[in-house]
Amino acid sequence: MPAPAELRIVDTAAELFRTAAHEFVTLASQAVKNKGRFFVALSGGSTPKNLYTLLAGEQAKAVPWDRSYFFFGDERHVPPEHPDSNYRMVNEAMFSKVPVPPGNVFRIHAESDAAVAAQEYEETLRRFFDLQTNQLPRFDLILLGVGPDGHTASIFPVSSAMNETKRLVVANWVEKFKTYRITFTFAVLNHSACTMFLASGADKAGIVHEVLENPNANLPSQKVRPDDGQLVWLVDRPAAALLSR
Numbered sequence: 420m421p422a423p424a425e426l427r428i429v430d431t432a433a434e435l436f437r438t439a440a441h442e443f444v445t446l447a448s449q450a451v452k453n454k455g456r457f458f459v460a461l462s463g464g465s466t467p468k469n470l471y472t473l474l475a476g477e478q479a480k481a482v483p484w485d486r487s488y489f490f491f492g493d494e495r496h497v498p499p500e501h502p503d504s505n506y507r508m509v510n511e512a513m514f515s516k517v518p519v520p521p522g523n524v525f526r527i528h529a530e531s532d533a534a535v536a537a538q539e540y541e542e543t544l545r546r547f548f549d550l551q552t553n554q555l556p557r558f559d560l561i562l563l564g565v566g567p568d569g570h571t572a573s574i575f576p577v578s579s580a581m582n583e584t585k586r587l588v589v590a591n592w593v594e595k596f597k598t599y600r601i602t603f604t605f606a607v608l609n610h611s612a613c614t615m616f617l618a619s620g621a622d623k624a625g626i627v628h629e630v631l632e633n634p635n636a637n638l639p640s641q642k643v644r645p646d647d648g649q650l651v652w653l654v655d656r657p658a659a660a661l662l663s664r
């Protein structure tokens with residue numbers, strides 16, 4: 420039975436990113452202490468950029484970069500130098516500023532055919548985690564955001580990834596953007612030791628309320644419930660404004 424979501428409300432966006440950075444460092448240090456390595460899947464979008472900047476800045480000395488292995492929960496169907504690329508955003512905000520070994524960063528090769536990129540990334544996961552058939556990769560931390568329509572990673576409300584149960588990574592057609600995205604599936608998102616949503620700003624208040632307090636909304640972000648892990652919603656006060664709790 421999945422554990423209930425832990426809702427943590429902090430007053431400001433700055434506090435949200437500081438808290439997220441502290442959680443990141445804590446989980447990384449614990450993972451390295453327990454098993455020698457830290458496995459994390461990063462979120463794209465604009466919200467987490469401030470977290471990545473903090474990790475590359477004031478927290479840089481606390482992150483075990485050489486023992487940390489970075490994956491992406493999703494990627495847009497663009498080359499890595501494209502302004503929309505999640506990899507480009509993380510590389511500019513963090514990777515380019517810290518001593519992370521290049522071999523510790525696993526980019527989704529989204530410049531190629533979307534289905535090929537998804538298949539290749541799935542094989543990368545299988546190889547890296549040495550997965551047997553039907554086994555799932557266990558991340559120590561998966562960072563996620565929530566879109567205005569309740570999407571997370573690149574699983575959108577009316578998209579085939581909503582019903583995917585076999586694959587680890589898929590090319591998901593997003594009708595509203597008329598494009599493919601490459602994304603982890605729920606199977607991977609729900610197998611992590613800790614999945615943390617970051618939601619910041621008044622424009623997220625409506626969707627945060629809908630996701631956390633309307634059980635019948637059937638939104639992608641509501642289907643993220645790690646079966647044997649912690650689910651944390653880290654929300655600043657403006658984004659929590661419509662919550663009844």
Ligand code: 6PG
Pocket residue numbers: 462463464465466467493494495505563564565566567570571572573
């Ligand atoms: C992406 C993310 C996506 C994002 C939400 C929220 O590739 O954009 O995976 O799921 O987290 O769209 O985006 P913002 O943080 O920009 O609001």
